[in-house]
Amino acid sequence: MTEVQLQQLVEEISLQFFKRPFKHRAIFNKRLKTTGGRYHLTDHHLDFNPTLFAGISQAEQAGIIKHELCHYHLHLLKKGYRHQDRDFKVLLAKVGGSRYAPRLPQVKNKVKRxxxxxxxxxxxxxxxxxxxxxxxxxxxxxxxxxxxxxxxx
Ligand SMILES: [Zn+2]
Ligand SMILES: [Zn+2]
Structure with missing residues (x-):
């Protein structure tokens, strides 16, 4: 997936599931290691993990994008945007976002010699x-x- 495709996908999911436009940037950030995505409170852009996205299904990608969009929209609406907030939990469940980043299959199945x-x-x-x-x-x-x-x- 290219960054242009990523941007398009985030915009589509935002309109379809949140009924609100995503007006900022979605980019791939190679430095993300343990998380699938990250929302930046200061400039509202979204980072996604390119290594993880390359190894998971489209449904799992959508789950991660929905999760980050929950942070994004709730924060901009001045509602509870943190993981422990009720607003966040309710919206995440409503749009079907993932609670945790899926593990890469290679990592999951790695067996030591x-x-x-x-x-x-x-x-x-x-x-x-x-x-x-x-x-x-x-x-x-x-x-x-x-x-x-x-x-x-
Ligand atoms: Zn989160
Ligand atoms: Zn023996």
Whole structure:
């Protein structure tokens, strides 16, 4: 999505769901890391996370945009625009905005590499994040030697 498309989308969602025009700028900000978007109280522009937007569905994008537009419109209307305000909660639920930024699928499904060993004595499975020297390490339960099984990643 380009920034022009982002601007258009925010304007469309604003008119469709809030019945009010979005008259400021919506831009992509690469420095947003943990949040999907941010509303700036001082100049009323909206920042969105380009990395996140590239990896989520259109419905999730709309949810984030609605969330930021709730801050935007309520603030300009001098109503409760903060997360804990009743005005905010009511409007967010009404327009179907997301409460939290969705996690990127890659981040969500990331599995750490695991090296698996089996004890030759008691059979217990031991997993480590890196390879261990089986000549030196023994089972903590029974003291027998460990046998390399496989690497799961
Ligand atoms: Zn927010
Ligand atoms: Zn053992």
């Amino acid at each position: 695991q090296v698996m060993y089996r004890c030759l004595g008691c059979g217990q499975i031991i997993t480590r994040q890196r390879k261990i020297n089986t000549a030196r390490y023994v089972c903590g339960k029974c003291g027998e030697k460990l046998q390399f099984l496989k690497i799961v990643s």
